[in-house]
Amino acid sequence: MTVRVRVIPCLDVADGRVVKGVNFVDLADAGDPVKAARAYDAAGADELCFLDITASHEARGTLLGVVERTAAVAFMPLTVGGGVWSVEDARALLLAGADKVAVNSAAVARPELVAEMAERFGSQCVVASVDARATTPGRWEIFTHGGRRATGIDAVAHARRLAALGAGELLVTSMDRDGTRDGYDLLLTRAVADAVDVPVVASGGVGALEHLVEGVRDGGAAAVLAASIFHFGRHTVAEAHDALRAAGFPVRRH
Amino acid sequence: MSGLALIDYGAGNLRSVHNALAAVGAESVAVTDDPDAVRAADRIILPGVGAFGAAMVQLRAIPGMVEALDETVRAGGRPFLGVCVGMQLMAEWGEEHGTHRGLGWLRGTVAPIRPADRRARVPHMGWNDVAPAAPHPLFEPGEAYFLHGYAFTPEPDAEGCVLAATDHGGPVVAAVGVGSAVGVQFHPEKSQGYGLSFLRRFLDWRP
Numbered sequence: 529m530t531v532r533v534r535v536i537p538c539l540d541v542a543d544g545r546v547v548k549g550v551n552f553v554d555l556a557d558a559g560d561p562v563k564a565a566r567a568y569d570a571a572g573a574d575e576l577c578f579l580d581i582t583a584s585h586e587a588r589g590t591l592l593g594v595v596e597r598t599a600a601v602a603f604m605p606l607t608v609g610g611g612v613w614s615v616e617d618a619r620a621l622l623l624a625g626a627d628k629v630a631v632n633s634a635a636v637a638r639p640e641l642v643a644e645m646a647e648r649f650g651s652q653c654v655v656a657s658v659d660a661r662a663t664t665p666g667r668w669e670i671f672t673h674g675g676r677r678a679t680g681i682d683a684v685a686h687a688r689r690l691a692a693l694g695a696g697e698l699l700v701t702s703m704d705r706d707g708t709r710d711g712y713d714l715l716l717t718r719a720v721a722d723a724v725d726v727p728v729v730a731s732g733g734v735g736a737l738e739h740l741v742e743g744v745r746d747g748g749a750a751a752v753l754a755a756s757i758f759h760f761g762r763h764t765v766a767e768a769h770d771a772l773r774a775a776g777f778p779v780r781r782h
Numbered sequence: 783m784s785g786l787a788l789i790d791y792g793a794g795n796l797r798s799v800h801n802a803l804a805a806v807g808a809e810s811v812a813v814t815d816d817p818d819a820v821r822a823a824d825r826i827i828l829p830g831v832g833a834f835g836a837a838m839v840q841l842r843a844i845p846g847m848v849e850a851l852d853e854t855v856r857a858g859g860r861p862f863l864g865v866c867v868g869m870q871l872m873a874e875w876g877e878e879h880g881t882h883r884g885l886g887w888l889r890g891t892v893a894p895i896r897p898a899d900r901r902a903r904v905p906h907m908g909w910n911d912v913a914p915a916a917p918h919p920l921f922e923p924g925e926a927y928f929l930h931g932y933a934f935t936p937e938p939d940a941e942g943c944v945l946a947a948t949d950h951g952g953p954v955v956a957a958v959g960v961g962s963a964v965g966v967q968f969h970p971e972k973s974q975g976y977g978l979s980f981l982r983r984f985l986d987w988r989p
Contacts, residue, residue: 529949530950531902531906531950532908534909569974574909596797599797599798599801601801603801603802603971603974604972605927605972622831623794623797624797625797627831627929647833648836649831650831650832650833650867650930651931652905652929652931653929696905696907725903725904727903727905727907727908751908780909
């Protein structure tokens with residue numbers, strides 16, 4: 529076999545708490561990211577992703593504490609993103625126990641940060657976010673501020689540039705689909721996957737297991753990220769693996 | 783000092799390796815940058831993530847550390863484990879951001895992964911097989927987490943050092959060994975049950 533398709537639950541974290549909570553198991557505290565991480569570790573998730581949506585920079589210490597406490601109890605790969613603006617921000621997350629660091633807005637404002645991080649930590653640690661909306665058929669534009677602010681930057685060209693600067697993975701989120709449960713923007717995912725040689729993670733819009741299969745089969749993604757279908761117990765990670773296996777893709781055994 | 787010396791040279795996964803060792807009940811683990819502690823330890827672990835050259839520079843920045851590791855490992859007998867870049871540093875050469883001399887215990891070079899099958903994306907990122915080359919007390923067949931863009935290739939006459947392989951558009955070295963020193967390209971500290979079992983076996987290993 530070859531490297532497995534990864535199934536990645538993603539937790540939005542604000543001020544050290546999981547936004548909306550995680551309810552797929554009976555956790556005493558559904559808002560505790562550490563408990564959620566343990567539950568996903570036990571459930572056989574291939575990686576876990578924390579996206580920090582804390583508005584204030586002062587709360588960074590809280591996130592580092594969450595990462596430290598998570599890494600002490602969950603022995604699985606962890607990607608952490610949100611609010612990473614410097615090499616030092618990334619270094620602090622890696623030392624706390626993150627395996628990969630995702631850069632979002634900073635990769636738009638100052639793409640060179642990706643190169644600086646790759647040189648210091650290696651490309652394999654550097655995930656660059658590509659948050660995009662369709663503008664005209666077959667064209668997508670990078671949006672920031674949770675999808676509210678247009679930048680005029682072509683998403684595929686931006687993705688290519690980030691990979692060339694040393695990003696080891698691209699997290700491609702359709703801001704059109706995010707939260708809709710209508711499935712990934714497969715054309716966007718495929719356009720980026722075809723433009724780069726690094727792994728692409730499909731993100732935004734998963735409402736059913738079939739969407740995960742489509743992300744890999746039609747989108748060309750190496751990994752599929754989802755939130756609500758897992759958090760609220762609609763499906764388990766094992767069911768996600770089964771669906772991908774049934775479609776002919778290599779996945780991890782349970 | 784006896785016990786296990788976990789070498790602190792600024793590697794990003796130091797804490798995660800320490801956490802995993804604690805989870806499998808390792809006793810008397812010393813996180814250390816003291817060469818004398820390395821010389822006195824029963825077991826040594828060299829963690830590592832990032833780029834070969836930068837890691838080697840950080841290791842050399844600790845006065846006497848490379849010499850202490852070299853003496854101890856070449857003398858043999860005491861188990862040594864290199865993890866990821868810690869494993870890659872066991873090689874003679876690394877070609878990440880320039881050509882760098884490694885610890886030189888393994889004849890070969892760490893170079894970019896160039897899959898024969900172009901569909902395999904680099905970095906090699908995710909869960910993949912660990913297929914032992916031959917029965918070995920440390921290596922069980924299973925699935926572990928890999929996260930690397932560079933890989934070790936032995937010299938043609940030094941292939942015996944490869945203890946396990948994986949496949950990413952072609953064979954990729956997953957584990958190496960020479961005497962009582964072993965190295966793993968995968969991350970046992972991030973490989974859930976498989977990784978913790980591996981660390982448990984390493985702690986019990988009497989080569």
